[in-house]
Amino acid sequence: MQYLELYDSSLEVEKITNRWYNDFRLSNFGAIITFVGVVRDEDGIEGLSFDIYEPILNSWFDSWQQKAKENNAIVLMAHSRGDVLNHTSSYIAAVCSPKRRVALELIDEFVEDFKASAPIWKYDIIKGKRVYALERSTAISGAGLLS
Amino acid sequence: MITIEFLGPINKKPLQVEITNLNELSEILKQDESLKSWLNNSAVAVNDTLVKDTNYILNDGDKVSLLPPVCGG
Numbered sequence: 001m002q003y004l005e006l007y008d009s010s011l012e013v014e015k016i017t018n019r020w021y022n023d024f025r026l027s028n029f030g031a032i033i034t035f036v037g038v039v040r041d042e043d044g045i046e047g048l049s050f051d052i053y054e055p056i057l058n059s060w061f062d063s064w065q066q067k068a069k070e071n072n073a074i075v076l077m078a079h080s081r082g083d084v085l086n087h088t089s090s091y092i093a094a095v096c097s098p099k100r101r102v103a104l105e106l107i108d109e110f111v112e113d114f115k116a117s118a119p120i121w122k123y124d125i126i127k128g129k130r131v132y133a134l135e136r137s138t139a140i141s142g143a144g145l146l147s
Numbered sequence: 148m149i150t151i152e153f154l155g156p157i158n159k160k161p162l163q164v165e166i167t168n169l170n171e172l173s174e175i176l177k178q179d180e181s182l183k184s185w186l187n188n189s190a191v192a193v194n195d196t197l198v199k200d201t202n203y204i205l206n207d208g209d210k211v212s213l214l215p216p217v218c219g220g
Contacts, residue, residue, distance in 0.1 A: 037220045051155045053214070055195040079219060091220040111220075120219030121155030132156035137216035140190035142199040146173040146213070147186040 004061045005078040006052060010088035016078050020094055024074075029096040031103035035111055037091035039084050046125045047085035048133075053119040060118055064110055073097035075110055083125060117141070150210045151176075157185050157215055169193075169201040172211060189213040 001023065005016070017034050024032060039048050061077060068075045076094040084090040093111050097103035116138045123130035149166055153159040159181070166172050169191065176182050191198055192212040193205065205211070 050219070053154050053212070056192060056197070056212075056214070059195065114219055116217075118217060118219045119154065119214055120217055121215065122218040122220075123156070133218055134156075134216065137218040139188045139216045140197070140214055142197060143188050143190045143214075143216070144186070145191045145199060145201055146169065146176055146189070 003065060003074065003076050004058065006054070007078065007080055008082050009080060010084045011078050011080055011090065011092055013089045013092060016092055017094070020076055020096075024096045027096070028098065029073075030098050031100045032094065032096045033103045033107045034092060034094040035107055036089050038089050039086050041086040043124070044126065045086065046128070047083055047088075048090060049083045049123040049125055049130045050080055050090065051121040051123075052079065052081050056119045064113070068095065068097075068106060068110075071097065071102045071106065072099075073102055073106055075106070077114075079120065085125075148207060149205050152210065152212045153182075153185075154212055154214050155217075157182075157189070157213060167205055169198070169203050169205070169211070172205075173201060185213065185215055189215045 013036055021032060064075050074096050078092045080090040095103045095107045095110065117140060122133045124133055148163050151162040151164060164175060176186055192214060193203060194210055
């Protein structure tokens, strides 16, 4: 089973989250928490657009899966590539855990580290053009090595 | 030969260079004005593993990637 899923354009949220629920409700997880990110209409953007570097995303995700496993939990993630229009979803994260507390803490850490470390680049779509969202982006730990 | 790739918004074609460590790469890339701000805020990976040491030894066939600031979700 794929725990990390990438899609071109917006995510079909109901389909993905229902499938995760049905796949994992029988695995005796007492807590399944999903986080759904929705693109907001702000500053006149038509939507967002994303580039993803998959090799490092995969290793980042694998390290989180290992961390979850140490707590008898699993992490799940779906993300969009390319354009995602306002009021649709580009990102879903989930944690399945036997215990509520582990799931609540893990989803928080997982989503925050995703924002700071996952090799995904965001662009605003303004008048049909992609504009890199530098001011909302975070330099990866260790940045500036070649400066 | 070492391949240098520029990810995401840097929007620059890959380079092929003859170097043996990241210090040498830094000297080469600093000569490119268009890369100046990217060098300050980009992380570096060698063969898809992030590195934090400019003395890191590069071997023939290695791939170095520059990763500018990220924002998923």
